[in-house]
Amino acid sequence: MxxxxxxxxxxxxxxxxxxxxxxxxxxxxxxxxxxxxxxxxxxxxxxxxxxxxxxxxxxxxxxxxxxxxxxxxxxxxxxxxxxxxxxxxxxxxxxxxxxxxxxxxxxxxxxxxxxxxxxxxxxxxxxxxxxxxxxxxxxxxxxxxxxxxxxxxxxxxxxxxxxxxxxxxxxxxxxxxxxxxxxxxxxxxxxxxxxxxxxxxxxxxxxxxxxxxxxxxxxxxxxxxxxxxxLGESAPKELEADFQSIMRDHPGVTHVDRFRTMFVGPKGILVAADVSFDPELVTDDIDADISRIEEKLRARDDRVRFVYVEPEL
Structure with a gap:
């Protein structure tokens, strides 16, 4: 800015x-x-x-x-x-x-x-x-x-x-x-x-x-x-692919289902996804995994401001 x-x-x-x-x-x-x-x-x-x-x-x-x-x-x-x-x-x-x-x-x-x-x-x-x-x-x-x-x-x-x-x-x-x-x-x-x-x-x-x-x-x-x-453009394809790869490669994640991004400002990207987790994970583990995923996404691109991950078991 x-x-x-x-x-x-x-x-x-x-x-x-x-x-x-x-x-x-x-x-x-x-x-x-x-x-x-x-x-x-x-x-x-x-x-x-x-x-x-x-x-x-x-x-x-x-x-x-x-x-x-x-x-x-x-x-x-x-x-x-x-x-x-x-x-x-x-x-x-x-x-x-x-x-x-x-x-x-x-x-x-x-x-x-x-x-x-x-x-x-x-x-x-x-x-x-x-x-x-x-x-x-x-x-x-x-x-x-x-x-x-x-x-x-x-x-x-x-x-x-x-x-x-x-x-x-x-x-x-x-x-x-x-x-x-x-x-x-x-x-x-x-x-x-x-x-x-x-x-x-x-x-x-x-x-x-x-x-x-x-x-x-x-x-x-x-x-x-x-x-x-x-009109609410999404992040570039290459960046979206990196975001999805980060989610898929995270331990405990079995599949990334629906995935969306949108620019909400020059320095702001919204990321939303439905993510399937290992059914053997407990609730506390899932919460910790979601927090770590958010950290990884922000480390990949400093414009990531909002991350919403909906866990699917």
């Missing part, structure tokens, strides 16, 4: 600073792609706030109304982030880019004087975007380090497997946002420079539209990943 929070805080600081700089650059240049990037960074900043709310809310202790805790709050707020990323930043960026393509609007050439030195406004945009890339790289490195740590801890072979298997949607969302932000800043930089060099508005306008499509595509992917967890 601490790793996820530090990732989100890093992204919040970076996106907040970048949003201000991009908006100032848009006011000076009128660049369509710079406006798209402003929408992007404002949306990202708001998204980090939602993720922090999710982290805080999910830390509440279990209650009568929520006996398995509030861990799924992170799934909900991450889903909300993906919807906002699609609805606000993605759609507005795409719409503005298409309008710029149709109208022929592009960044207005001009100059700006700072500290007695006069600059071409295109250099202002370039400087802001290079600064944005630096900020986003810092946030991305933080998110990537946390995701890599999880990959090593849980044995995921690559980013694709991590994307499909992780229950830490907060880190996943921050990682994805930072990656999109880097891609969007690079697109805007290329579009603005090409328009300035060639005098053709189309590059700046198309860059704005592409940024919108990029945001919308990744937002849909994030929404899909959050949906699986909101």
């Amino acid at each position: 601490a790793g996820s929070k530090s990732v989100v805080l890093a992204a919040l600081v970076a996106n907040g600073a970048i949003a201000v700089l991009k908006f100032l650059a848009f006011l000076l240049t009128g660049s369509p792609s710079m406006l798209s990037e402003t929408y992007h960074s404002i949306s990202d900043t708001g998204n980090q706030v939602f993720l922090l709310i999710g982290i805080r809310y999910s830390g509440k202790a279990p209650s009568r109304a929520h006996p398995f805790g509030y861990g799924k709050a992170q799934f909900f707020y991450s889903f909300l982030v993906s919807v906002l990323l699609f609805g606000i930043a993605g759609w507005e960026s795409l719409k503005h880019g298409v309008e710029a393509i149709r109208s022929g609007h592009a960044a207005s050439p001009g100059t700006v004087t700072l500290a007695g030195v006069t600059f071409d406004t295109v250099y202002v945009s370039v400087a802001v975007l290079l600064g944005a890339i630096a900020f986003e790289t810092y946030a991305f490195v933080k998110a990537n380090a946390e995701l890599r740590r999880q990959m090593e801890a849980y044995g995921w072979a690559n980013l694709v497997e991590a994307f499909r298997s992780t229950s830490d949607v907060t880190t996943l969302t921050a990682f994805t946002e930072d990656a999109i932000a880097l891609g969007g800043a690079a697109l805007a930089l290329v579009g603005i420079v090409l328009t300035r060099v060639t005098g053709n508005h189309i590059y700046d306008a198309v860059a704005a539209a592409l940024i919108g499509l990029l945001l919308m595509g990744f937002a849909l992917a994030l929404a899909w990943e959050n949906k699986r967890l909101l």
Whole structure:
């Protein structure tokens, strides 16, 4: 949880600073792609706030109304982030880019004087975007380090497997946002420079539209990943197989009957099973065996929080 929070805080600081700089650059240049990037960074900043709310809310202790805790709050707020990323930043960026393509609007050439030195406004945009890339790289490195740590801890072979298997949607969302932000800043930089060099508005306008499509595509992917967890996804097959093997191999267990798992939070797995025990075991022995099985399951994966074993004789 601490790793996820530090990732989100890093992204919040970076996106907040970048949003201000991009908006100032848009006011000076009128660049369509710079406006798209402003929408992007404002949306990202708001998204980090939602993720922090999710982290805080999910830390509440279990209650009568929520006996398995509030861990799924992170799934909900991450889903909300993906919807906002699609609805606000993605759609507005795409719409503005298409309008710029149709109208022929592009960044207005001009100059700006700072500290007695006069600059071409295109250099202002370039400087802001290079600064944005630096900020986003810092946030991305933080998110990537946390995701890599999880990959090593849980044995995921690559980013694709991590994307499909992780229950830490907060880190996943921050990682994805930072990656999109880097891609969007690079697109805007290329579009603005090409328009300035060639005098053709189309590059700046198309860059704005592409940024919108990029945001919308990744937002849909994030929404899909959050949906699986909101609906109560089970643990990965390989992990379930390990859990069942631990139960079957425990002395006194003759068979594992019905077996179920479900994520109840980023760091919470529910395990429930009907287990057949040796009929010669007495009640006290069965209770001790169930306790030892719980310990073994938690030793296998530290996300195991709730274990319910129904003994069958």
